[in-house]
Amino acid sequence: MTFALQANDLGKRYGRKWALSGCTLDIPAGHVVGLVGPNGAGKTTLLHLAVGLLTPSAGSIKVLGEVPASSAEQLGRIGFVAQDTPVYENLSIATHLSMGAALNPNWDAQLAERRMHDLGLDPSQRAGRLSGGQRAQLALTLAIAKRPSLLLLDEPVASLDPLARREFLATLMEVVVEHEVSVILSSHLVADLERVCDYLVVAAAAHVQVNGEIDDLLASHHRLVGSRRDLDNLPATARVIEVSHTERQTTAIVASEDPILDPSWSVEQITLEDLVLAYMSQAEEQRRELVRAKVGAR
Amino acid sequence: MTWFAWRQLRFPALIVLGFLVVMAVFFAITGPHLWSLYDGMKTCHAHGDCQSVKNSVLNGYTKSFPIVQTLSVAFPAILGVFWGAPLIAHELETGTYRLAWTQGVTRARWVFTKLVVVGGLSMLAVGLVSWMVTWWSSPVDTLNATRLSTTVFDSAYIAPIGYAAFGFALGVAAGVLWRRTVPAMATTMVAFAAVRLPFTHFLRPRLISPVTQNVSLKQAGNFGFERGPSGLSFVFGDPAQSSSLIVSDSVVGNNGGSVTQRWLSDNCHSLLNVGQATTPKGAPTGVRPTAFNDCIDKVVASFHQVVVFQPASRFWSLQWIELAIYVVAAALLGAFSYWWVRRRIT
Numbered sequence: 067m068t069f070a071l072q073a074n075d076l077g078k079r080y081g082r083k084w085a086l087s088g089c090t091l092d093i094p095a096g097h098v099v100g101l102v103g104p105n106g107a108g109k110t111t112l113l114h115l116a117v118g119l120l121t122p123s124a125g126s127i128k129v130l131g132e133v134p135a136s137s138a139e140q141l142g143r144i145g146f147v148a149q150d151t152p153v154y155e156n157l158s159i160a161t162h163l164s165m166g167a168a169l170n171p172n173w174d175a176q177l178a179e180r181r182m183h184d185l186g187l188d189p190s191q192r193a194g195r196l197s198g199g200q201r202a203q204l205a206l207t208l209a210i211a212k213r214p215s216l217l218l219l220d221e222p223v224a225s226l227d228p229l230a231r232r233e234f235l236a237t238l239m240e241v242v243v244e245h246e247v248s249v250i251l252s253s254h255l256v257a258d259l260e261r262v263c264d265y266l267v268v269a270a271a272a273h274v275q276v277n278g279e280i281d282d283l284l285a286s287h288h289r290l291v292g293s294r295r296d297l298d299n300l301p302a303t304a305r306v307i308e309v310s311h312t313e314r315q316t317t318a319i320v321a322s323e324d325p326i327l328d329p330s331w332s333v334e335q336i337t338l339e340d341l342v343l344a345y346m347s348q349a350e351e352q353r354r355e356l357v358r359a360k361v362g363a364r
Numbered sequence: 365m366t367w368f369a370w371r372q373l374r375f376p377a378l379i380v381l382g383f384l385v386v387m388a389v390f391f392a393i394t395g396p397h398l399w400s401l402y403d404g405m406k407t408c409h410a411h412g413d414c415q416s417v418k419n420s421v422l423n424g425y426t427k428s429f430p431i432v433q434t435l436s437v438a439f440p441a442i443l444g445v446f447w448g449a450p451l452i453a454h455e456l457e458t459g460t461y462r463l464a465w466t467q468g469v470t471r472a473r474w475v476f477t478k479l480v481v482v483g484g485l486s487m488l489a490v491g492l493v494s495w496m497v498t499w500w501s502s503p504v505d506t507l508n509a510t511r512l513s514t515t516v517f518d519s520a521y522i523a524p525i526g527y528a529a530f531g532f533a534l535g536v537a538a539g540v541l542w543r544r545t546v547p548a549m550a551t552t553m554v555a556f557a558a559v560r561l562p563f564t565h566f567l568r569p570r571l572i573s574p575v576t577q578n579v580s581l582k583q584a585g586n587f588g589f590e591r592g593p594s595g596l597s598f599v600f601g602d603p604a605q606s607s608s609l610i611v612s613d614s615v616v617g618n619n620g621g622s623v624t625q626r627w628l629s630d631n632c633h634s635l636l637n638v639g640q641a642t643t644p645k646g647a648p649t650g651v652r653p654t655a656f657n658d659c660i661d662k663v664v665a666s667f668h669q670v671v672v673f674q675p676a677s678r679f680w681s682l683q684w685i686e687l688a689i690y691v692v693a694a695a696l697l698g699a700f701s702y703w704w705v706r707r708r709i710t
Contacts, residue, residue, distance in 0.1 A: 118471075152463050164371075168368050169469045
C-alpha cells in the first residue's frame with residue numbers, strides 16, 4: 067500500500083512553542099484529504115513539513131514514501147499551492163509557465179496553456195495585476211502542470227469570493243478525476259471540504275485530534291440526545307468527545323465502534339460539521355484546563 | 365534554473381546595462397582625445413615642450429576624474445545593495461520562496477545557481493567598468509605615477525572585481541539573515557564600507573612586508589623650521605617617491621630620538637631669537653642665513669630620514685593579493701548563505 071503521507075510522532079517547535087507535536091498519521095494514497103482546524107492549529111506547519119520547507123524538530127515524516135525535498139525528483143512529484151498563493155508580481159503569466167517548464171522535469175506545457183486559455187487569462191499579463199481568484203488559479207496551474215502524484219494546498223480558497231471558491235474547487239475536482247492525483251488541502255471551514263473530500267484530518271491546538279475516511283468517521287461517531295443526566299451505561303469502547311447540558315436535556319458526541327444500545331438515548335446521525343466542532347471544542351477545553359492548571363500552580 | 369535566475373534579474377540588469385552604456389559613451393567621446401594629448405609626450409623632447417604637453421594631459425579632465433573614480437569605487441557597493449541584498453531576502457519577504465523551493469529543483473541547487481549567476485554577472489559588470497576606467501585614466505595615471513594612490517588603485521585594474529564579489533556576497537548574506545530587503549540593503553552598505561575603508565588604509569600597505577630605506581637628509585632637502593604657537597619646530601615632507609605607497613616616514617637621530625624643541629634650543633639657539641613667521645623650506649625672515657644654515661648642517665649631521673614604503677613595482681602584486689583576499693572572503697560569505705538557507709531557514 068502506498069501512502070500519500072506518513073508521520074510518526076512528528077513535531078515542529080519554534081523556540082519553546084510547539085506549532086505541531088505528537089502527530090502520527092498514515093494517509094493512504096488516492097484520497098482527497100481535508101485538513102481542517104482553527105487558525106494556529108498547525109495546518110500550515112504540517113503542510114510545510116510535508117513539502118520540505120520545514121524540517122521536523124521531532125519525529126519523522128515521509129511523503130509518497132520519501133523524505134520531503136530530499137531530491138529534485140521527489141520535489142517534482144509534489145504539487146504545492148502555498149497559503150495566499152504566492153506568485154512573482156513582476157513576472158507575466160507566460161514567464162511563470164516558462165519557469166515551471168524550466169524547473170520541473172515532467173512539466174505539461176499543453177496542460178498549462180490550455181488552462182490559461184480556458185480561464186480567459188492573457189499570458190502577457192503581469193501576475194501582480196491578477197485578481198485573487200485568478201492568482202489562485204495560476205498557482206494551481208503551476209502545481210498541476212508538474213504532473214504531480216500528490217497535490218498539497220494550504221488554505222487555497224480562504225481568500226476567495228464564493229464564485230471563485232466554487233470554480234477553484236471545481237477545477238481541483240476535475241484534476242483529481244483526470245490525473246488520479248492524491249490531494250491534501252487545508253481549510254478552517256468544514257463547508258469547503260465537505261463537498262470535495264473523502265478523508266479528514268482534524269487538527270487543533272498543535273495536535274491531530276482525529277483522522278480517517280469520512281464515511282468511517284461518520285459511521286463511528288454518534289450524537290446522543292436524552293434527558294439530563296451523567297453519561298454512563300455506554301459501551302466500554304466508547305469515548306465521549308463533547309457533552310452539553312441544558313436544563314432538561316443532555317446532548318453528547320460519542321465515538322464508538324459498537325452500537326449504542328441504551329434505549330433511553332436517542333441516537334442521531336452526526337454531521338461532519340458537528341464532528342469537527344466537537345473535536346475542536348474538546349481540544350480548546352483541554353487547552354483551557356492546562357492554562358488554568360498552570361496559572362493555579364503559580 | 366540558470367535561465368530563471370537570469371530572468372528574475374532582468375530589470376535590475378537592464379538598469380546596470382544602461383549605466384555601462386553611459387560610461388562607455390563618455391569614455392568613447394573623451395578617451396581618444398586624452399590619448400592623443402598623451403601621444404604628444406613621444407615627440408615633446410624634439411619640440412622642447414614636454415611640460416606644457418604634460419599639463420595639457422593632466423589638466424584636460426580634472427573635473428571628470430573624481431566623478432569617474434567615485435562611480436567606479438561605488439559601483440561594487442551599489443551592486444551589493446541592489447543585486448545581492450534582495451536576491452534571497454525579497455523571496456523570503458514576499459513569500460515567493462514557498463513557490464520557488466517547491467519546484468522540481470532542490471533548494472541547494474537553487475541557491476547555488478543564483479549565487480553563481482548573479483555573483484558572476486556582478487563581477488563581469490564591475491570588471492567592464494574597471495577595464496574602461498583603466499584605459500581612460502592610464503595616460504594621467506602614468507604621467508602622475510600614482511597607480512598606488514587609493515583613488516586609482518580602488519577604481520581601476522583588477523581589484524574592483526574582488527570588491528564586486530565581496531559586495532554581492534555580503535548583500536546576499538545580510539539578506540538571508542535579515543529576511544527583509546531594506547534592512548539588508550542598509551546593512552550591506554554599512555558593512556561594505558566598514559571593511560573596505562580600514563582594509564585600504566591599514567591593511568593594504570602591509571599586505572607585503574614594506575621596504576625600509578634610510579635616506580640622508582643631505583639628499584632629502586624637503587625640510588626646514590616652522591614657528592607655531594608653541595615655538596619653533598622642525599618640519600619635513602615625504603621624500604620624492606610619489607609613485608610608491610608610503611607607509612610611514614620619520615626623521616630619526618643617528619643615535620635615536622627626534623628633532624625636538626629641546627634639541628633645537630640646545631643646538632640652534634640663534635634661530636630662536638627671532639620673532640617673524642617662518643616657512644618650511646627657507647630661512648625664517650629676519651634670521652641671518654648663517655644661523656639658518658648652521659642649524660641645517662647640525663640637523664643633517666645628526667639625523668636621517670627613515671621611509672617605509674611599498675615600491676611602485678609591487679603594484680600588480682598588491683592588486684592580485686587584494687583581489688584574491690576579497691574573492692576568498694566572498695566565497696566564504698557565499699558558502700555561509702548557502703548553508704544558512706539550507707539548514708537554518710527551516
